[in-house]
Amino acid sequence: MKFKVPIFSVKNLSFIVRGQKILSNISLEIFNSEYVAIIGPNGGGKTTLIRMLLGLEEPTSGEIKLYGKNIKDFKFWDKIGYVPQRASHVDASFPATVQDIVNMGRTSKRGFFSRMNEKDKEAVHDSMVKMGVLHLKDKMVGTLSGGQRQRVMIARALASKPEILILDEPNTGVDILSQKNFYALLAKLNKEERITIVFITHDIGVIADDIGRLFTVNQKAIICNNPKEALSCEEMSELYGIEAHLIHNHKHEH
Numbered sequence: 065m066k067f068k069v070p071i072f073s074v075k076n077l078s079f080i081v082r083g084q085k086i087l088s089n090i091s092l093e094i095f096n097s098e099y100v101a102i103i104g105p106n107g108g109g110k111t112t113l114i115r116m117l118l119g120l121e122e123p124t125s126g127e128i129k130l131y132g133k134n135i136k137d138f139k140f141w142d143k144i145g146y147v148p149q150r151a152s153h154v155d156a157s158f159p160a161t162v163q164d165i166v167n168m169g170r171t172s173k174r175g176f177f178s179r180m181n182e183k184d185k186e187a188v189h190d191s192m193v194k195m196g197v198l199h200l201k202d203k204m205v206g207t208l209s210g211g212q213r214q215r216v217m218i219a220r221a222l223a224s225k226p227e228i229l230i231l232d233e234p235n236t237g238v239d240i241l242s243q244k245n246f247y248a249l250l251a252k253l254n255k256e257e258r259i260t261i262v263f264i265t266h267d268i269g270v271i272a273d274d275i276g277r278l279f280t281v282n283q284k285a286i287i288c289n290n291p292k293e294a295l296s297c298e299e300m301s302e303l304y305g306i307e308a309h310l311i312h313n314h315k316h317e318h
């Protein structure tokens with residue numbers, strides 16, 4: 065049997081700022097082709113945890129490994145597509161077209177100063193098609209609606225053909241129909257292209273059927289291996305004050 069190395073492996077991670085505990089003793093693993101959602105209250109530490117997994121913030125203590133390698137020795141960052149929280153908030157006068165923004169997704173693959181080759185162009189085109197923004201390619205990104213801009217940011221992340229896609233609350237302010245299409249798209253990327261997805265969201269009810277595991281982060285992390293088991297998640301959520309019963313309600317809507 066082949067031993068499965070987790071993509072992310074976190075052990076006893078803590079983050080303390082000026083005496084305030086932000087994250088406390090977090091241990092978790094995320095495996096290839098998983099679809100994991102992270103929920104938790106505002107200020108619970110979700111974004112901080114993700115930033116640590118990406119080496120953007122250093123933990124006070126604990127260990128982070130990527131593909132079995134200590135994060136300090138990890139070099140294959142273009143395997144990971146990351147759409148930060150509020151990534152799509154750009155000024156109306158921001159001087160870049162949609163195409164320019166999505167092109168940036170190829171920068172790390174080809175080096176900043178080299179020209180886009182056919183493969184780059186194809187990847188950019190494909191990811192714009194996938195995210196339904198191809199028709200917007202010549203528009204200035206600052207003139208788009210919030211939802212359209214979010215799609216562009218995700219297209220940029222997909223352009224690098226990542227193995228892992230990390231999305232930090234990409235749906236704020238997006239209409240319900242667009243959200244539904246977006247969730248269907250994520251599920252498809254996960255199922256058909258085997259892209260590992262880590263999705264921070266408050267919208268857990270809607271994606272409960274798609275996700276494999278659910279992590280609740282509120283200083284500590286609780287891992288729910290079967291998010292459809294409403295009871296266990298409800299217990300978990302009571303403990304942490306999260307409305308995970310939404311999962312339960314959602315299932316009863318049908």
Ligand SMILES: Nc1ncnc2c1ncn2[C@@H]1O[C@H](COP(=O)(O)OP(=O)(O)OP(=O)(O)O)[C@@H](O)[C@H]1O
Pocket residue numbers: 081086104105106107108109110111112113149
């Ligand atoms: N470098 C830092 N210095 C000081 N405080 C920090 C730092 N990083 C995070 N924090 C604090 O840690 C807490 C957790 O923040 P974080 O952004 O991770 O929460 P979150 O779960 O993503 O919240 P939200 O749902 O609102 O996005 C906040 O109180 C924040 O102010």
Ligand SMILES: [Mg+2]
Pocket residue numbers: 110111112149232
């Ligand atoms: Mg956050």
